[in-house]
Amino acid sequence: MTSKKQKKSKDVQVVNITTNDSVTRTKKRVVLDFPPNVLQTPITYILAKEYDIASNILRAEIAPEESGKLVIEMTGLPEKLDEAIERIKGYGIEVTEIARKVIFNMDKCTHCGVCISVCLAGALKLDKDFHLQFIEPKCTVCEMCVPACPVDAVNIDI
Numbered sequence: 001m002t003s004k005k006q007k008k009s010k011d012v013q014v015v016n017i018t019t020n021d022s023v024t025r026t027k028k029r030v031v032l033d034f035p036p037n038v039l040q041t042p043i044t045y046i047l048a049k050e051y052d053i054a055s056n057i058l059r060a061e062i063a064p065e066e067s068g069k070l071v072i073e074m075t076g077l078p079e080k081l082d083e084a085i086e087r088i089k090g091y092g093i094e095v096t097e098i099a100r101k102v103i104f105n106m107d108k109c110t111h112c113g114v115c116i117s118v119c120l121a122g123a124l125k126l127d128k129d130f131h132l133q134f135i136e137p138k139c140t141v142c143e144m145c146v147p148a149c150p151v152d153a154v155n156i157d158i
C-alpha cells in the first residue's frame, strides 16, 4: 500500500474542474490546527455559506477543550479558496496546505496503456519499448488514472 504520509508544503498542486456552467473550480487539501479557544468555530459552514466552498473532511482529531486537527479537501473558485484560507488564519487557526502527487507502482503496472487514454494532460505515454512513462511536470493530479487502472497500480500520495 502506498505511503500516505503527509507532506507539509505550500507548493500545492491544484485540480481544475470544469463544471457544466463553465466555472473552473479547484481543490486544495489543508491541515487545520485549532487552538482550544476556536474549536467551536463552524469552519465548514463558513466556507460553504460565505465562499461557496464544498468541504470534504478527510480526518478529524478534536477533543473538547483541547487543541484539534482537521484535514479537509476544499473545492471552490481559486480566489475564494485563497480568501477563505486567509479568513481561517484570522481565527488563529494554523493552515498547512498539503501537496498531492500521483504514484505509479511499477511492480504492479502491466504497461497496458489504459491510463493513457484518460490522461487529458498528456502526462502519460508509452515509450519505444511500450513501457509506461509518467511525465510528472504535466500531471494536474486530476486522479482520472487512479480508477482507470485495472491492476490498482496508481495511487494518490498526500
Ligand code: SF4
Pocket (backbone or CB within 6 Å): 102, 118, 119, 120, 121, 122, 123, 124, 138, 139, 140, 141, 142, 143, 144, 145, 146
Ligand atoms: S492524475 Fe493521472 S490522469 Fe490526471 S494528469 Fe496526472 S497522470 Fe494524467
Ligand code: SF4
Pocket (backbone or CB within 6 Å): 104, 108, 109, 110, 111, 112, 113, 114, 115, 116, 132, 148, 149, 150, 151, 152, 153, 154
Ligand atoms: S492502467 Fe495501470 S497497468 Fe495499465 S499502464 Fe496504466 S498504470 Fe500501468
